């Protein structure tokens with residue numbers, strides 16, 4: 001049974017080891033990749049993501065800075081902080097954790113980040129480059145999904161890929177990435193969303209089913225083709241464990257779908273660790289670009 005699991009934790013560990021080596025080599029040339037993570041407020045989900053990102057950055061050997069701003073901070077102050085880091089040569093990557101409090105214009109904040117330091121890949125310049133297959137920084141979750149598929153030996157070229165969910169964070173970019181005429185892509189991609197008629201008729205055709213619907217049990221076994229590869233991007237908080245940690249589940253009926261799929265990512269331990277790892281990879285890339293090494 002466990003042979004069906006795609007361990008994002010294990011693939012992430014391998015990539016982080018590679019990045020550790022690359023960072024050590026960069027340091028010998030006087031380049032220390034620098035990452036700042038900016039957290040506004042104290043949403044528990046955001047706190048836990050940012051903590052994990054900082055931990056990974058330190059383990060790999062980055063110069064890492066954590067900024068914690070109160071939820072009531074003004075938009076102008078946040079923009080001023082971003083401007084400071086845009087001009088700071090020790091910082092190669094700037095990450096503002098989303099979502100932001102309602103009184104701050106998220107679009108304005110994302111536009112303010114120097115596209116060359118946009119390690120999240122959210123700036124419209126980088127989104128546009130991704131669409132034409134010239135991305136410098138791919139958004140981390142979709143990039144992590146592509147890496148998981150490639151490193152698990154899943155054939156993407158020519159595959160029927162069905163994506164459920166059209167968010168700017170996951171659904172739209174993973175569809176754009178996997179349809180590129182490039183190695184590790186070149187798939188036939190269908191994107192389903194809340195306006196889709198007869199969702200199951202689409203999902204049942206998928207060789208690779210990528211689910212980012214934001215809802216537990218959005219995908220049940222009757223919606224999955226025998227032998228499909230299932231990537232569950234959902235992170236739903238469904239209570240707390242005995243140790244007081246958040247209890248998570250994905251968007252897929254895991255126990256049910258396990259019986260018919262060939263491979264599936266668990267939640268937690270699937271896509272999540274890959275998102276953080278791709279942020280680290282983007283930061284190394286940003287440092288190399290800034291140093292003229294790429």
Ligand code: GUN
Pocket residue numbers: 095096097098099120140141169275
């Ligand atoms: N919130 C949820 N996912 C992400 C992410 O990948 N990057 C940022 N900045 N915020 C997020």
